[in-house]
Structures are given as structure tokens and as C-alpha cells.
Amino acid sequence: MSTNKTARSAADAREPTRTGLSKDTLVQAFGDNLFYVQGRFREVATPYDLFLAAAYTVRDRMLERWIKSARTYKERNSRTVAYLSAEFLIGPQLGLNMVKLGITEAAQEAAQELDLDLTAILETEEEPGLGNGGLGRLAACYMDSMATLQIPAIGYGIRYEFGIFDQQIIDGWQVEKGDTWLRNGNPWEIHRPKICFPIGFGGHTEQYTDSAGISRTRWMPALVVNGVAYDTPIPGYGVNNVNLLRLWKSEAPESFDFQAFNTGNYYGAVHAKIEAETISKVLYPNDDPEVGKELRLKQQFFFVSCSLRDMIRLELSNTGTLEQFHQKFAIQLNDTHPSLAVAELMRLLVDEHLMPWEQAWEITQQACHFTNHTLLPEALETWPIDLFERLLPRHLDIIYQINANFLDQVRVKFFEDDERVRRLSLIDENNGRRVRMAHLAAVGSCAINGVAELHSELLKSTVMQDFHAMVPERFHNVTNGVTPRRFMVLSNPRLATLITEICGDNQWVRQLDHLSALEPHADDSNLQERWQAVKTAAKTDLSNWLGQETGITPDPNSLFDIQAKRIHEYKRQHLNLLHILALYEQIKTHGCDSIVPRTFIFGGKAAPGYYMAKLIIKLINAVGEVINHDPAVNGALRVIFMPDFNVKRAQRLYPAADLSEQISLAGKEASGTGNMKFSMNGALTIGTLDGANVEIREEVGAENFFLFGMTAAEVQQRQAAGYDPYAIYSTDEPIKSLIDLIASGLFSHGDTELFKPLVENLMHHDPFMVLADFRAYLKCQQQVAKVYQNAHNWQRMSILNVARIGKFSSDRAIQEYAERIWQIKPEPVSL
Numbered sequence: 001m002s003t004n005k006t007a008r009s010a011a012d013a014r015e016p017t018r019t020g021l022s023k024d025t026l027v028q029a030f031g032d033n034l035f036y037v038q039g040r041f042r043e044v045a046t047p048y049d050l051f052l053a054a055a056y057t058v059r060d061r062m063l064e065r066w067i068k069s070a071r072t073y074k075e076r077n078s079r080t081v082a083y084l085s086a087e088f089l090i091g092p093q094l095g096l097n098m099v100k101l102g103i104t105e106a107a108q109e110a111a112q113e114l115d116l117d118l119t120a121i122l123e124t125e126e127e128p129g130l131g132n133g134g135l136g137r138l139a140a141c142y143m144d145s146m147a148t149l150q151i152p153a154i155g156y157g158i159r160y161e162f163g164i165f166d167q168q169i170i171d172g173w174q175v176e177k178g179d180t181w182l183r184n185g186n187p188w189e190i191h192r193p194k195i196c197f198p199i200g201f202g203g204h205t206e207q208y209t210d211s212a213g214i215s216r217t218r219w220m221p222a223l224v225v226n227g228v229a230y231d232t233p234i235p236g237y238g239v240n241n242v243n244l245l246r247l248w249k250s251e252a253p254e255s256f257d258f259q260a261f262n263t264g265n266y267y268g269a270v271h272a273k274i275e276a277e278t279i280s281k282v283l284y285p286n287d288d289p290e291v292g293k294e295l296r297l298k299q300q301f302f303f304v305s306c307s308l309r310d311m312i313r314l315e316l317s318n319t320g321t322l323e324q325f326h327q328k329f330a331i332q333l334n335d336t337h338p339s340l341a342v343a344e345l346m347r348l349l350v351d352e353h354l355m356p357w358e359q360a361w362e363i364t365q366q367a368c369h370f371t372n373h374t375l376l377p378e379a380l381e382t383w384p385i386d387l388f389e390r391l392l393p394r395h396l397d398i399i400y401q402i403n404a405n406f407l408d409q410v411r412v413k414f415f416e417d418d419e420r421v422r423r424l425s426l427i428d429e430n431n432g433r434r435v436r437m438a439h440l441a442a443v444g445s446c447a448i449n450g451v452a453e454l455h456s457e458l459l460k461s462t463v464m465q466d467f468h469a470m471v472p473e474r475f476h477n478v479t480n481g482v483t484p485r486r487f488m489v490l491s492n493p494r495l496a497t498l499i500t501e502i503c504g505d506n507q508w509v510r511q512l513d514h515l516s517a518l519e520p521h522a523d524d525s526n527l528q529e530r531w532q533a534v535k536t537a538a539k540t541d542l543s544n545w546l547g548q549e550t551g552i553t554p555d556p557n558s559l560f561d562i563q564a565k566r567i568h569e570y571k572r573q574h575l576n577l578l579h580i581l582a583l584y585e586q587i588k589t590h591g592c593d594s595i596v597p598r599t600f601i602f603g604g605k606a607a608p609g610y611y612m613a614k615l616i617i618k619l620i621n622a623v624g625e626v627i628n629h630d631p632a633v634n635g636a637l638r639v640i641f642m643p644d645f646n647v648k649r650a651q652r653l654y655p656a657a658d659l660s661e662q663i664s665l666a667g668k669e670a671s672g673t674g675n676m677k678f679s680m681n682g683a684l685t686i687g688t689l690d691g692a693n694v695e696i697r698e699e700v701g702a703e704n705f706f707l708f709g710m711t712a713a714e715v716q717q718r719q720a721a722g723y724d725p726y727a728i729y730s731t732d733e734p735i736k737s738l739i740d741l742i743a744s745g746l747f748s749h750g751d752t753e754l755f756k757p758l759v760e761n762l763m764h765h766d767p768f769m770v771l772a773d774f775r776a777y778l779k780c781q782q783q784v785a786k787v788y789q790n791a792h793n794w795q796r797m798s799i800l801n802v803a804r805i806g807k808f809s810s811d812r813a814i815q816e817y818a819e820r821i822w823q824i825k826p827e828p829v830s831l
């Protein structure tokens with residue numbers, strides 16, 4: 001009691017309760033927020049009350065910076081990035097915001113004084129799962145880096161009421177559960193009911209002649225919904241800049257109920273209200289778009305239109321004209337999901353702001369930039385024309401006009417090459433007439449980029465070959481990156497502390513290439529031992545937590561071999577499984593002492609409709625069930641499926657990995673970012689020459705990377721020559737016996753039908769060439785085991801991985817976008 005009193009009066013004398021950063025002020029502010037915001041005493045506060053009080057305490061400290069940032073950007077009319085993304089997988093905010101404000105230590109001391117368990121409070125936070133995986137997580141890392149680099153930016157997206165489903169494992173199968181992340185309240189967002197735009201759907205278009213005698217088009221939508229802004233602050237690390245993440249929620253316009261009341265159509269009004277609110281209700285849980293899902297196209301148009309109208313509002317309030325719109329905003333389209341921005345910006349400029357078409361096109365094209373994220377043909381988004389016509393009739397007109405103008409240019413450049421015209425058209429005429437969203441984005445953007453060097457090259461030679469021939473100067477590469485604030489400082493504090501000690505300061509947190517200061521110490525056996533102790537501590541933490549979560553507590557001295565990412569055939573979790581089965585067979589024939597003890601950990605969600613991915617999850621669990629309980633194995637082998645892989649859980653995995661599995665078929669993974677997070681935390685990579693693996697290997701050195709498998713070129717050749725997996729199966733003895741083992745029913749209580757679809761697929765189709773790469777993979781894994789036995793050498797390689805990983809900071813990626821694509825400069829904010 002008496003300590004509290006002194007702390008309070010001392011704080012009063014020193015700094016304001018809502019902005020001060022000292023321990024004493026935090027203690028007071030926490031108590032005030034618990035009482036005045038939550039209306040709770042400590043004695044009756046629930047764990048979530050405590051979290052909310054902590055969150056409001058941290059949020060208070062960001063608000064002044066946030067307002068100052070907005071004011072600074074407005075006063076200087078700063079060029080601003082508008083990052084349009086259907087997904088932002090931002091993860092829990094409390095711990096990260098404390099890191100960025102530099103108050104982690106003060107908060108720990110405050111918690112101690114209040115007799116609170118800060119770790120437990122952090123654990124209480126529910127993460128906003130507003131993304132599927134890598135693409136949404138990339139958007140979140142980029143928001144972090146833009147704020148840290150002091151680049152004015154607004155992230156625009158959708159405030160899904162239900163994010164990515166929670167994954168439960170029941171009887172080895174994935175079961176999806178709705179993600180009710182908002183049920184206890186979200187302290188980070190601020191609802192802005194006045195920032196609200198009416199968004200139309202359907203209806204028809206009308207021609208009219210304006211007072212100047214100019215013929216114009218008007219869209220008369222049949223349905224209108226409101227898009228309302230919810231704002232989340234995104235602070236930079238160690239700077240005053242706080243940027244804005246603005247997510248849109250759909251609501252029925254108020255007039256609805258009233259209208260219906262008058263006409264007596266009460267149920268009709270209720271239905272319309274539900275229909276309006278459905279738009280931002282749920283995230284589509286697919287990595288790649290499902291064909292023809294009308295609601296998804298509605299979601300895309302909804303958030304794109306809200307965002308563009310918001311930008312137009314800001315620009316008009318600042319300058320009163322839209323003539324410099326493209327100088328004010330650099331719009332980045334994160335994949336094809338926001339491609340409609342091209343058509344919608346044209347409509348807003350031409351129809352609503354009465355700009356001549358040519359000028360509007362100039363502005364649109366100069367404002368937009370497009371990031372392509374995939375080479376998988378099935379993931380290239382297209383929409384049926386008739387759906388477009390029904391939902392967005394005016395936009396279809398505009399797309400036809402853009403297409404006609406563009407194809408005229410194609411005909412000029414490639415005289416009468418009709419085949420090329422067909423390939424480049426925004427309309428695919430071969431599959432029942434569909435709009436090609438990647439083409440719309442590419443035609444409407446002044447820059448197009450891939451997300452790793454290999455991917456950008458493959459884009460130019462495959463899916464965007466014709467565009468590249470048409471406008472080669474628009475093509476760029478920006479290799480992805482991840483934020484070291486979340487994936488090192490926050491999630492691996494022991495490693496961060498050790499690195500800071502060796503480097504002499506913590507500049508590496510904002511200048512990740514400073515990690516190279518570790519390099520001269522890689523041979524220092526004292527450091528190697530401390531490095532290993534840090535890793536073992538993280539493995540012990542994970543092991544204990546897995547014990548609670550799954551009932552299996554692996555030995556922290558075993559090699560932790562982790563594959564955590566969406567479950568997808570191209571990512572080849574089943575290749576990993578075949579290696580596990582090979583080790584199991586070895587134990588069965590040569591005893592458990594014949595292998596280096598390993599713990600295999602898998603994590604990842606499967607799209608609910610992706611049957612083969614779900615069967616792979618079942619197989620992982622079934623194999624684990626047998627191996628983990630086989631006395632002959634005696635703990636030398638563990639196979640654990642960690643349920644519900646998300647950002648929060650990812651943060652437990654990366655620090656604890658010895659080996660990172662990045663084993664996709666070469667040419668299929670655009671970049672990958674999990675590969676970077678693992679390596680940053682000292683895991684060595686076993687991987688193919690795919691995505692950013694290529695560059696990671698270049699950076700860390702071939703001798704510190706376990707490479708196997710065909711190159712992208714070899715994959716193409718092999719496929720062209722006619723790939724026959726059955727020939728491999730029938731002639732390659734270890735492969736045959738491993739596949740037969742799955743088919744035998746050993747892992748399915750004698751049921752030989754259960755895994756048949758998987759087995760048959762591998763033997764007869766094997767679209768991702770698991771069998772073709774298996775031998776090389778097995779051999780490489782044997783090499784891994786051999787190297788792991790020399791602990792000092794392994795730690796040396798681990799230190800070198802971290803020392804040379806600087807390139808893969810999202811700060812470097814954002815720097816490249818800023819200089820080469822957006823032409824935008826930092827705008828420092830002072831308090």
C-alpha cells in the first residue's frame with residue numbers, strides 16, 4: 001500500500017500519466033485504466049481485464065505520436081504509400097508495441113511492482129487472424145518496416161469479423177472452428193463511424209449529357225452498403241512515427257430499416273442488413289482463390305472502393321484537386337486481390353470527378369504498383385464475365401475500354417500478332433470468358449515486381465512473358481523480408497540479448513546487416529557454447545509447452561527438425577514424412593542407437609476444402625501415433641503435429657529450431673518468408689533452390705546450407721520429357737518399401753483404404769515430384785545428422801547463418817520499394 005502511494009506521487013511530479021514511459025508512471029496508468037476504462041478492481045479483474053488495462057496503457061503512449069504523425073504528414077503534404085492488401089496477419093500487438101516504444105523493461109518492472117505476471121498477460125491476447133499465411137504476414141512486416149523507416153503509409157484492408165479458422169486436431173484430422181477474435185473486445189482499434197463510404201453493387205449504367213454537353217456515364221447500383229473505418233496504430237521502432245492500418249467493416253446503411261418499416265417489408269430489410277454485413281464477415285481460408293465465389297469478389301471491390309474514396313477524400317481536403325493524386329499516393333497492390341483498384345480509380349476519376357479519360361488513365365497508371373505472388377497457374381485469379389456484369393457493370397465497361405486501348409498498343413508494337421493479342425487480353429476467351437485480374441493489375445500499374453530473384457526471373461519467362469516483351473522496363477524484383485522486431489527481439493529475447501552483447505549495441509535491430517559483427521566470433525568456442533545454451537533454452541521452453549499442448553514432451557537435446565507453413569502439396573510435407581519413415585525403418589532394423597535422435601515438429605493449416613492436404617495432416621498424426629508409442633524407438637524419434645499454427649505459435653517455433661525444412665519443388669514457392677525467420681534464429685536450412693532459399697544460400701554460404709533436389713530448370717525439363725513416378729517407385733527399393741508401408745495399414749489400424757488416395761497420387765501422378773527428389777533428400781538428411789554430431793561446428797554454422805542474414809530484414813525490402821518503385825522519402829516526426 002505505502003509503496004503504491006509513493007510511486008504515485010513520484011510519478012505525478014515527473015511526467016503525465018498517459019504519455020510517460022517510466023515504471024512508476026506505467027504502474028499508475030495501469031491502475032487507472034483498469035479502474036476507469038474497465039471499471040474493475042484488481043480483486044475482481046479477469047485475466048482479460050488485466051490484458052485490456054495493459055493494452056490501453058500501451059495504446060495511450062502511442063496516441064500522441066500517432067496524431068503528430070498524421071498532422072506532420074498532412075502539413076507537409078507527404079507522399080504516402082497506400083498498401084492495399086486483402087490480408088494483414090499482424091499477430092498479437094501488446095508485446096511488440098512495448099518493444100517499439102522501448103518500454104519492455106519498464107513494463108516488466110511495473111508488473112513486478114503490481115505483482116502481475118507479464119508473460120501471462122501477453123499470453124492472454126488473442127491474435128487477429130486476418131490472413132492465411134505468408135502473404136498476409138508480409139503485409140504486416142511491411143507495415144512495421146514502413147513505420148520504422150519513417151515512410152508515411154496507410155495499410156488498407158478488411159476487418160473480417162471471423163479471421164482464419166482455429167485448427168483443432170481430433171482423431172488426427174483437422175477440424176475447423178470459427179475464429180471469434182473480437183468477442184472480448186479489441187483494444188487496439190479505434191472505430192471511426194464518420195469515416196464511412198457508401199459502396200454500390202449491381203444495378204445498371206445510364207448515359208447522360210452534362211451541362212457542358214459532354215456525354216457521361218452514371219452507375220446506378222441496386223444495392224448499397226456502408227464501409228466504416230477501424231484504425232489500428234502501427235508504431236515504428238525507436239522513432240516517433242506511428243502509421244495507420246485502416247480496415248473496413250461493412251454495414252447496412254441506416255436508411256434501410258427505416259425504408260422497410262414504411263413499406264412494411266420488415267423481413268426484407270433484415271435480410272438486406274444481413275447481406276450487407278456479410279461482406280466483411282469472414283476471411284476466405286484458401287491460399288489460392290476458389291473459382292466463382294461471388295462474395296470474395298464483393299469483398300475485393302468493397303475494400304478497394306472504400307480505400308480509394310478515402311485517399312480521394314484526403315487529397316481533396318489537402319489540395320482541392322485530384323490532378324496530383326499519383327504524386328500524393330503510391331498505391332501498392334499486394335497480389336491480384338486489389339486489382340479492381342485500377343478500374344475503380346478510373347470510374348471515380350472519370351464518372352464522379354469528371355476527369356477526361358486520358359488524364360485519369362495517366363494518374364491511375366502512375367499511382368498503381370503491382371506485386372505478383374505466385375507462379376501456380378491455378379492461383380492466378382480470374383472472374384467470369386457474367387458475374388462481373390451482374391455485380392460491377394460499370395467496371396466491366398471500363399475494363400473493356402482499358403483492354404481495347406491496350407490491345408491497340410500491342411498491335412502497334414507486334415504488328416498483327418493475333419495470338420499474342422489473345423494471350424495479353426484482359427479477357428480470357430478460352431474458358432467461358434473471364435477477366436484476368438493479373439492482367440488488369442499489370443496494365444494499370446507502372447511497376448510490376450516478383451518477390452525473390454528466381455521468382456521475378458520465372459515471371460518474365462513464364463506467366464508474364466508477353467507483358468515482359470511488351471513493357472520490360474516495368475519489371476522489378478524485390479526479395480521479401482521479415483521484421484526482426486517481432487521475429488528476433490520479441491520472440492527470442494535470449495538470442496537478442498546475446499547478439500547485442502557481442503555486437504556492442506542494439507543497432508542491428510534497425511540495421512540488420514550489422515549482424516555481420518558476429519562473423520569474426522563464429523569460431524569462438526566460448527560463444528558457440530553460449531549460442532547453443534540459448535538454443536537449448538528455447539528448445540526446453542517449446543518442449544514443455546508442447547507437453548501441455550500435445551501430451552508429448554520431446555528431449556531438448558534431440559535435433560529439432562521443424563516444418564511449419566500452410567499444408568500444401570507443393571510444399572511437400574509428405575517428402576519430410578518419407579524421410580521420417582526411412583528413419584523408422586532404420587530403427588526397426590538397426591536399433592534406436594543407429595540414428596541421431598530427432599524431434600520432428602509440423603505445424604500448418606489446410607484449406608478446409610483441400611482434401612489431399614487434410615489427408616497429409618492425418619498421415620502426420622497417424623505416423624506420430626505409431627512412432628511415439630513404439631518401445632523400439634525409445635524416444636529417439638518424435639513426430640509432433642502442433643495444432644493451430646498462427647503468428648503467436650510461430651514465435652515459439654522459430655527460436656527452437658535446429659533445422660528448417662524449406663523443401664518445396666523448385667519453381668513453386670514464390671519466395672517464402674518462414675525460411676528467413678528460421679535462419680534469423682539460428683536454424684540451418686535443408687532446402688531446394690526455390691524462392692528466396694536461393695538467395696539465403698548465397699548469403700549464408702553454400703557450406704552452411706543443406707541443399708538438395710532438382711533446380712527449376714531441371715524440373716521443367718523432366719516434366720517436358722514426361723515424368724513417370726511409377727518408374728521410380730518400381731525400381732527404387734527404399735522408396736517402394738516406404739510407400740508400401742503407408743499403404744500397408746500400419747498407420748491406419750489395418751485400414752488399407754485410408755491413405756490410398758495419397759499413395760496412388762504419389763505413384764501415378766506425383767505432380768510435385770516427391771519421388772524424383774526423395775533420394776537426394778535422404779542423402780542430404782544423412783549429411784545433416786552427421787554434421788549435427790559435431791556440436792561446435794553446428795553452432796559455428798548457426799552463428800554464420802545469423803551473421804549473414806541481414807539482407808532478409810523487411811527494412812531492406814521496404815528501402816528498395818521506397819527508392820526504386822515508390823520514389824518516396826522518409827518523413828521524420830518530432831514530438
Ligand SMILES: *Cc1c(COP(=O)(O)O)cnc(C)c1O
Pocket residue numbers: 132133134137564565566645646647650671672673674675677
Ligand atoms: C511466416 C509465416 C508464414 C509463411 O511461411 P512460409 O514458410 O513462407 O510459407 C505462414 N504463416 C505464419 C503464421 C507465418 O508467421
